[in-house]
Amino acid sequence: xxxxxxxxxxxxxxxxVNSPEAHQPLYxxxxxxxxxxxxxxxxxxxxLVMAITLGIYCLTPWLRWDRGPFAPDQAVLxxxxxxxxxxxxxxxxxxxFYYVAGLLMMAGIGLFLITSTVGRAWCxxxxxxxxxxxLFLVVERxxxxxxxxxxKLDAGSWSARKLVLRVSKxxxxxxxxxxxxxxxxxxxxxxxxxxxxxxxGTAAPVAYITIAVLTATTYTFxxxxxxxxxxxxxxxxxxxxxxxxxxSLTVTYNDWRGEPRSRHAKKIQAAGQLVGDCVDCNACVxxxxxxxxxxxxxxxxxxxxxxxxxxxxxxxxxxxKERGLISYATxxxxxxxxxxxxxxxxRPVNPSLIQTADGAFSDALAHFHFRKIFRPRTFxxxxxxxxxxxxxxxxLLTRERLELNVLHDRNPQFVRLSDGSIRNGYTVKLxxxxxxxxxxxxxMKGLHGAEMSIVGIDLPADRSFAIxxxxxxxxxxxxxxxxxxxxxxxxxxxxxxxxxDKASFESDEYTATFNAxxxxx
Amino acid sequence: MSDEHIDEFSGVSMTGHEWDGIRELNNPLPCWWVIxxxxxxxxxxxxxxxxxxxxxxxxxxxxxxxxSSRNDVRNELAAAEVAKGKYIxxxxxxxxxxxxxxDALREFAVAAGGAAFxxxxxxxxxxxxxGSAGFPNLNDDDWLWGGNADQIQxxxxxxxxxxxxxxTRLSEMPAFGDIITADQIKQVSAYAASLSGQVQDAKxxxxxxxxxxxxxxxxxxxxxxxxxxxxxxxxxxAIWLYGSGETDIAAQVRAPKHGVMPAWIGRLGExxxxxxxxxxxxxxxxx
Numbered sequence: 156x157x158x159x160x161x162x163x164x165x166x167x168x169x170x171x172v173n174s175p176e177a178h179q180p181l182y183x184x185x186x187x188x189x190x191x192x193x194x195x196x197x198x199x200x201x202x203l204v205m206a207i208t209l210g211i212y213c214l215t216p217w218l219r220w221d222r223g224p225f226a227p228d229q230a231v232l233x234x235x236x237x238x239x240x241x242x243x244x245x246x247x248x249x250x251x252f253y254y255v256a257g258l259l260m261m262a263g264i265g266l267f268l269i270t271s272t273v274g275r276a277w278c279x280x281x282x283x284x285x286x287x288x289x290l291f292l293v294v295e296r297x298x299x300x301x302x303x304x305x306x307k308l309d310a311g312s313w314s315a316r317k318l319v320l321r322v323s324k325x326x327x328x329x330x331x332x333x334x335x336x337x338x339x340x341x342x343x344x345x346x347x348x349x350x351x352x353x354x355x356g357t358a359a360p361v362a363y364i365t366i367a368v369l370t371a372t373t374y375t376f377x378x379x380x381x382x383x384x385x386x387x388x389x390x391x392x393x394x395x396x397x398x399x400x401x402x403s404l405t406v407t408y409n410d411w412r413g414e415p416r417s418r419h420a421k422k423i424q425a426a427g428q429l430v431g432d433c434v435d436c437n438a439c440v441x442x443x444x445x446x447x448x449x450x451x452x453x454x455x456x457x458x459x460x461x462x463x464x465x466x467x468x469x470x471x472x473x474x475x476k477e478r479g480l481i482s483y484a485t486x487x488x489x490x491x492x493x494x495x496x497x498x499x500x501x502r503p504v505n506p507s508l509i510q511t512a513d514g515a516f517s518d519a520l521a522h523f524h525f526r527k528i529f530r531p532r533t534f535x536x537x538x539x540x541x542x543x544x545x546x547x548x549x550x551l552l553t554r555e556r557l558e559l560n561v562l563h564d565r566n567p568q569f570v571r572l573s574d575g576s577i578r579n580g581y582t583v584k585l586x587x588x589x590x591x592x593x594x595x596x597x598x599m600k601g602l603h604g605a606e607m608s609i610v611g612i613d614l615p616a617d618r619s620f621a622i623x624x625x626x627x628x629x630x631x632x633x634x635x636x637x638x639x640x641x642x643x644x645x646x647x648x649x650x651x652x653x654x655x656d657k658a659s660f661e662s663d664e665y666t667a668t669f670n671a672x673x674x675x676x
Numbered sequence: 677m678s679d680e681h682i683d684e685f686s687g688v689s690m691t692g693h694e695w696d697g698i699r700e701l702n703n704p705l706p707c708w709w710v711i712x713x714x715x716x717x718x719x720x721x722x723x724x725x726x727x728x729x730x731x732x733x734x735x736x737x738x739x740x741x742x743x744s745s746r747n748d749v750r751n752e753l754a755a756a757e758v759a760k761g762k763y764i765x766x767x768x769x770x771x772x773x774x775x776x777x778x779d780a781l782r783e784f785a786v787a788a789g790g791a792a793f794x795x796x797x798x799x800x801x802x803x804x805x806x807g808s809a810g811f812p813n814l815n816d817d818d819w820l821w822g823g824n825a826d827q828i829q830x831x832x833x834x835x836x837x838x839x840x841x842x843x844t845r846l847s848e849m850p851a852f853g854d855i856i857t858a859d860q861i862k863q864v865s866a867y868a869a870s871l872s873g874q875v876q877d878a879k880x881x882x883x884x885x886x887x888x889x890x891x892x893x894x895x896x897x898x899x900x901x902x903x904x905x906x907x908x909x910x911x912x913x914a915i916w917l918y919g920s921g922e923t924d925i926a927a928q929v930r931a932p933k934h935g936v937m938p939a940w941i942g943r944l945g946e947x948x949x950x951x952x953x954x955x956x957x958x959x960x961x962x963x
Contacts, residue, residue, distance in 0.1 A: 610958070
């Protein structure tokens with residue numbers, strides 16, 4: 156009778172691959188990890204994040220955005236052959252690549268901001284590596300079963316059953332990988348057209364090569380290499396030490412509460428000794444996709460996916476103890492609580508200092524308060540992030556969609572004509588950066604008495620020409636400017652080319668130089 | 677290895693190599709590394725069979741795939757020739773005015789002519805076709821022998837004063853140093869300079885006009901506007917091939933220099949000459 160009242164809990168034989176007791180040579184074969192299924196609020200949040208990120212990735216190319224008859228109607232499109240990038244209402248020409256550079260800066264600073272406040276949330280929730288590994292683990296569990304079944308299958312000798320399970324798992328992985336690669340190519344061409352071409356074998360070779368490469372990398376990284384990508388290939392774990400400080404939230408094992416851990420708490424308590432909340436069930440190790448033991452402290456491998464929090468909370472619930480033995484905590488809170496539990500560090504952890512016998516915690520314990528997020532460091536990151544963002548936004552809202560580039564002929568710099576007048580040649584490029592045909596008026600400002608003529612336009616020399624320009628295209632003109640000898644003032648005179656769209660009042664100017672010999676006559 | 681070759685600290689066996697007390701451990705290479713290493717060896721063997729690789733005495737093994745980088749270049753050049761072929765054929769078949777009227781063809785001819793110009797013409801006319809003393813500037817609107825595309829083509833085809841071409845453009849101004857007096861030369865030079873607006877001593881210009889009327893109008897014309905049939909330059913404009921000052925003009929009257937341009941038809945062929953004519957015409961002074 157008495158035994159039944161005890162909470163039932165599973166005890167798992169799990170051991171951290173990087174535990175200090177384990178001998179770690181410099182080169183070592185991988186120790187296989189069989190993450191157990193976790194459940195809890197963080198797991199649910201991760202499912203949600205996975206659905207959203209995968210949804211964005213797969214569906215974005217299929218969104219339509221009407222830009223009129225002269226531009227593609229795909230909302231997000233990287234048009235490499237025409238060197239244009241379309242993002243909803245934004246169209247970017249190659250010379251405007253700084254927008255992409257700015258977005259990368261924002262992504263970098265944003266990553267700093269997030270990491271310094273809530274640790275490696277990017278790694279644990281949204282990194283493609285994490286999302287795809289999660290997805291691949293779903294497949295693995297569905298086919299081979301949860302941790303124990305998988306370990307048994309892996310240890311067992313090859314049989315027909317094992318072969319079937321393994322082949323089907325890898326086949327589904329490959330299908331997912333191919334779908335991942337397949338989804339990528341639609342960002343680079345009209346998706347509805349391309350999907351037909353892909354399945355009829357008429358798409359460009361580069362499409363198939365891209366799918367093949369991404370299939371291979373997705374399958375290898377997400378299916379075969381998994382945590383090794385994070386541990387060995389990714390630079391972010393190395394940078395995290397610089398990003399985290401004592402007020403960053405990280406997944407923490409609160410050993411001020413858990414120690415001394417014991418599997419035989421009742422027995423030890425009965426013997427009159429102190430025992431912490433950790434029952435050493437190893438559930439936190441078993442669910443860890445990185446295969447580490449969070450109780451060893453914050454470590455390079457930890458992607459802060461919080462699955463250990465979920466599973467430990469579940470155990471605590473079963474034991475009737477308060478949740479949060481493993482929790483998001485800051486180093487300063489942890490240190491403060493550790494000081495309480497160890498009476499200022501003078502003694503080993505003593506549970507009686509923080510907890511009464513009926514489980515109530517001491518008032519001296521520190522708890523996280525959201526105000527700790529607001530500190531100079533996060534304000535600086537936020538400020539830098541907003542500054543870049545606002546600068547991009549400002550530049551985007553005020554950018555010119557009509558541009559003018561002028562190249563002065565250098566050889567010869569000037570030509571003397573038979574009536575003594577001086578002629579200079581210019582290559583004038585008109586950039587109509589909107590997807591509508593326009594008539595651009597090119598005018599000369601300054602350079603007294605001079606007139607221009609444009610090659611290919613059979614009109615008498617004038618100081619102003621109306622030039623039709625195709626939608627979203629560059630128009631190159633060869634312009635000859637001629638100034639009568641009597642008007643020439645000096646060897647280098649400046650004047651302006653001005654382009655204007657009379658309909659939208661957009662305009663641009665370019666200050667050009669007009670060269671003449673030192674002595675005109 | 678015996679037990680004494682096991683490192684106490686790491687438990688790894690040692691190679692037995694020791695330098696100043698530093699002993700080398702015999703850590704095995706990771707499996708993936710070793711496999712990759714062997715794969716590269718196998719790959720290399722296959723590669724050297726498939727592709728040209730092993731040096732022989734005078735050449736190298738050809739490789740079973742028959743690959744050759746020289747062939748690649750040849751093929752690329754041939755492909756470029758094929759791509760240019762339709763334009764070249766059209767230029768060959770069409771007259772120069774037809775070429776000029778066709779945008780795509782004209783663009784091709786300007787590019788091809790520009791390339792040919794850089795090889796054949798820049799030595800005299802300069803890299804920007806800007807000329808120099810004695811070598812005409814092709815950018816301007818002053819043409820000794822005519823500035824429309826047909827006339828330019830004619831000039832390039834047969835050259836100027838080129839002895840071995842019977843159709844070459846030919847004219848020669850006499851050396852007036854033997855015909856008129858030194859004073860008359862001075863006078864006519866002052867007159868000629870005054871024609872293009874240069875201020876001159878009226879005492880020289882007036883008799884100069886008389887000398888001009890007696891000796892020069894046959895070629896340069898009554899109004900000194902020149903004669904393109906004879907390549908006689910217009911003396912009233914601002915462009916002076918051999919210098920515009922009175923001294924330069926006098927030197928040219930006394931003992932004229934005559935430029936020579938080779939006939940290019942034999943060397944370049946008709947198509948290239950057409951391309952060159954279109955290019956020169958496009959420089960800004962074409963008529």
